[in-house]
Amino acid sequence: MMFRNITLFQFRRMFIATAPWETYYEKVEDVPDFIEESIPFFTLLIVLEFTISQIKGLGTHRVGDAISSLGAGIISQLMGLVIMDVTLQFYIWVYDNFHIVDLPWNSPWTWILAFVVVDFAYYWFHRVTHDVNFLWTGHQPHHSAEDYNLTTALRQGVLQKYSSFLFYSPAALAIPPSIFLVHSHFNLLYQFWVHTELIGTLGPLEYILSTPSSHRVHHGINPVYYHANFGGTLIIWDRLFGTYVRESVVPRYGLHEPLGTFSPVWCQLNHPWNILMTLKSTEGWKNRMLMLVNGPGWYPGRARVKPLSDVKKIDLSKPKFGSPLPSMVNVYIIIHFASMMLLYQELVSNLVNISHLPLIGCILFLILTLQCFGYMCDHRVFAGYVELLRCAVFLGVYMTHTLLNHTAVHQLALAVHVSMITHAVSLILWVIVCTRDVVKIRVE
Helix, strand or coil, X not given: CCCCCCCHHHHHHCCCCCCHHHHCCCCHHHCCCHHHHCHHHHHHHHHHHHHHHHHHCCCCCCHHHHHHXXXXXXXXXXXXXXXXXXXXXXXXXXXXXXXXXXXXXXXXXXXXXXXHHHHHHHHHHHHHHCCCHHHHHXXXXXXXXXXXXXXXXXXXXXXXXHCCHHHXXXXXXXXXXXXXXXXHHXXXXXXXXXXXXXXXXXXXXXXXXXXXXXXXXHHXXXXXXXXXXXXXXXXXXXXXXXXXXXCCCCCXXXXXXXXXXXXXXXXXXXXXXXXXXXXHHCCCHHHHHHHHHCCCCXXXXXXXXXXXXXXXXXXXXXXXXXXCCCHHHHHHHHHHHHHHHHHHHHHHHCHHHCXXXXXXXXXHHHHHHHHHHHHHHCCXXXXXXXXXXXXXXXXXXXXXXXXXXXXXXXXXXXXXXXHHHHHHHHHHHHHHHHHHHHHHHHHC
């Protein structure tokens, strides 16, 4: 289960509040998956932030935006189950063949050096992703949220992890892969807590660390915040390289051209699709190559990156996408999302026992589930019919697996039992709702 065997040490890791010797690992395979182990804390902190926001009446959370963010993050993790981690494998290859210094893996100086080098590499990778169109493909999903809260931190692009290896590989000339992996986890985990509007400025820490205030600036599309604050853990890189901007006005979040949907699948596919369409319509191979390596939105005759004058034309008064859902639909989505998370945790914990075809089937079903949530949040007229089909598919697979494998009910995991009951009740409800709608349409 999700909250089984959680420790204070795992919580401290989220803030890099650990002594070096607590995270010494000689081999890469010895390094735990810090991200997966932090999911219970992600969940608790998101619930706490939402509760405080509701009590204070801040309105920082909308179900559609939050589900879209969480869904995009889950899709990113699901793809990691079947696609090799290019960055880590390339890093290991560079270290094994080209490292020039043998630094001890169990030295505090190696640990501290790795912390600084990984964060420095992240700063440049992060900065370049905003300036190079094909790299923006992996990072744009993260910036597409129009709300700014802890769910936004989990809104990760699938392709980002497959484009960062060139920026991190120079560290392999000296830093052992296991220590690099530890700090790549740390760098990502640290950035979770800075995605909140509940924490103001933090005094002297603003000069050293990336904080909620400095990162709000980074997500803001206000002209005054253009191209600012790329630091992951340390903000000193922005101060050194001239990209630091202090928070001065309330940020408006999202993209210069909003997605216009809560679909977590389209959140991942939107920019790759735009690139393909632009490649198709752009004349000449030279212009097509320039379109890939210049800034997002570039076209022939334009500056390499979007000028500030264009950013100033953005209408910041335009309402956010989406309209409120009925309370019962919100409750339905939250219940099924919790059910889906139980299934996801069960899938991850039993990964070694699942063959490729069932694994792909599970992944596709979870993605379909997330997409159905997006349809409901978008008020799509066909959402109910797709959801009915999804519930039927789950129950059909459940019954088929039980009968063909002669699996006793008590042998199945609790997560499967909970999901079976949830989907069975939901199927009955959707049959009633969809039948009523069909009858109403025929009468009219």
